[in-house]
Amino acid sequence: MIQCEELTKDFGGTRALNGCSFQIEAPTLTGVIGVNGAGKTTLFKILAGFLRPSSGEARVLGEPAFQNINVAQNVVLNEGRMTFHANATLQELVHSYGRFYLNFDEKLARGLLEYFQLDEKRQYSKLSKGMASTFRLIITLAARAPITLLDEPANGMDPTVRKDLYEVILKDYIKVPRIILIASHYLGEMEQILENMLLIHGGKVMLHSALEEFQTFLVALKGSPQAIKPIEEKLQVYEGKDFGPGIRQIVVKREAFQQLQLKEEEAGVLKTTGISLEDSFIYLTQRKGGGIDELYHS
Amino acid sequence: MNSIIHKETQMTIALRQTRDKLYHNANAFMYLIILQLLGYFLANNVGMSGSGTEYFSYTVRIASSVPLIFFTIIWMLLQGLHLAGEKSREYYLVSNNFTAYFSDIAVLEIFAVTGGVTLLLSESFLQVMVSVLYENVTLQASFSEVGFINYVSLFVTATLYLLMFGAAAYTVGILRARFKGRFFLGIFLLIALLIFGSVLAARLLGPAFGSTIESAVNFYLHETRGMIWFLKMAVTIGALYGISYLGIRNLEVNA
Numbered sequence: 001m002i003q004c005e006e007l008t009k010d011f012g013g014t015r016a017l018n019g020c021s022f023q024i025e026a027p028t029l030t031g032v033i034g035v036n037g038a039g040k041t042t043l044f045k046i047l048a049g050f051l052r053p054s055s056g057e058a059r060v061l062g063e064p065a066f067q068n069i070n071v072a073q074n075v076v077l078n079e080g081r082m083t084f085h086a087n088a089t090l091q092e093l094v095h096s097y098g099r100f101y102l103n104f105d106e107k108l109a110r111g112l113l114e115y116f117q118l119d120e121k122r123q124y125s126k127l128s129k130g131m132a133s134t135f136r137l138i139i140t141l142a143a144r145a146p147i148t149l150l151d152e153p154a155n156g157m158d159p160t161v162r163k164d165l166y167e168v169i170l171k172d173y174i175k176v177p178r179i180i181l182i183a184s185h186y187l188g189e190m191e192q193i194l195e196n197m198l199l200i201h202g203g204k205v206m207l208h209s210a211l212e213e214f215q216t217f218l219v220a221l222k223g224s225p226q227a228i229k230p231i232e233e234k235l236q237v238y239e240g241k242d243f244g245p246g247i248r249q250i251v252v253k254r255e256a257f258q259q260l261q262l263k264e265e266e267a268g269v270l271k272t273t274g275i276s277l278e279d280s281f282i283y284l285t286q287r288k289g290g291g292i293d294e295l296y297h298s
Numbered sequence: 299m300n301s302i303i304h305k306e307t308q309m310t311i312a313l314r315q316t317r318d319k320l321y322h323n324a325n326a327f328m329y330l331i332i333l334q335l336l337g338y339f340l341a342n343n344v345g346m347s348g349s350g351t352e353y354f355s356y357t358v359r360i361a362s363s364v365p366l367i368f369f370t371i372i373w374m375l376l377q378g379l380h381l382a383g384e385k386s387r388e389y390y391l392v393s394n395n396f397t398a399y400f401s402d403i404a405v406l407e408i409f410a411v412t413g414g415v416t417l418l419l420s421e422s423f424l425q426v427m428v429s430v431l432y433e434n435v436t437l438q439a440s441f442s443e444v445g446f447i448n449y450v451s452l453f454v455t456a457t458l459y460l461l462m463f464g465a466a467a468y469t470v471g472i473l474r475a476r477f478k479g480r481f482f483l484g485i486f487l488l489i490a491l492l493i494f495g496s497v498l499a500a501r502l503l504g505p506a507f508g509s510t511i512e513s514a515v516n517f518y519l520h521e522t523r524g525m526i527w528f529l530k531m532a533v534t535i536g537a538l539y540g541i542s543y544l545g546i547r548n549l550e551v552n553a
Contacts (some may be wrong), residue, residue, distance in 0.1 A: 050551035085322035100392040140468040146301040158520040178301040
């Protein structure tokens, strides 16, 4: 249903996407993660048919996405820069979405508006930032489009509302399975509902895998500096830290570590621990060299 | 149950978009009423002349529908610019450049017809109003032309002029959205080109080939041959729509 092949997008002299390739065929709840400027929003806008790729191809439902009406009626995009008709009330916007998205569930939209205490007669332009985000998420979910793109849907929301909304996304996905891509920086909260992860870094897909695979992609090894040193020399280290004079911890790829096939006595002195999704993301995408320590101690 | 994939035609969506735009731009009709009320106020105060002796004096008011036409044109220009300027919002509903363009043009045409009808009715209304309010009133020559053919001709004229102004404003708005900062540079260069081109043409080929704003206005407003006038309008409106379509075609949204 979504197929990106060597997708590149330039804005003047800035390259937002740089040979991004991936494929999604079946309904999935996938988290699209990446640092600011990684190209997540650009990717979503290309998939929604808003932007034309500079090179490569983006196909949605088997057709090129750019300005394609068959794509537009089956893709719904939620992002912070969404604009609505000036002075339109929430009720009017719900009706508009209902007219255009033929799968739209008006009963669900009204129910969620009531649950989140959003007055239907209020104008969208008068909502607070968090309330506007909640409303946008409600109408995009209620649209029940086969492809739902949520770009930072929880921006400006308080933690209670965020928790509820993740639950709503999950329940709605279970009820009507479809492709839902969520880009968010709240990784810790999001990982409870996701099935797959798509990590974009430097405009490219760095990793596209099941959540469990992503969670076990890196491993932390803790032990004496003597025990750690030979591993550090052989493998790519994503993070190295000293915990006092006798303990050092490094973060490496689990698969590469397993391939080392250490002897029992070597492995026995090392303590291996898993890495949280958020930490994995940080280690995989952090800048190499010129860290904050160097900045303060130079 | 999986989400259902829909495949509606562009035209179905464009017509739905037209209705949606009319609904959300209903304020436009209120602005038209306000501007035309302002027009009425000025229409019966266009001019005044008076004379008299020590025993007798009189004052004659001159009523004209020109202020009404002027304000309706202003309204149409604003609507054209507004439709072109608010380009990104429809794409978050179901849209592509063709449906957005088609529905904009349809809405502009509905606005032009509304403006044409209100202008047609305004002449009679203005006539009644000034007759009731004032004793001595001189009416603009067009007021004396009554009859079905005259009314149809007044309606068609008003509607086509409004359509032309609306299309011009829409084209300007689309070109501005397309070229962003470079748009103003383009306008500056175009004006410079027109001025120097005209001066050069007048120098090289004689004064008849020099064009001024006045000659451009005369080209549209002082054409007495009905069919020629209609052709001029149709070609101009068609050209403006063509330019605006070329402007919106392949335009990216929120780039």
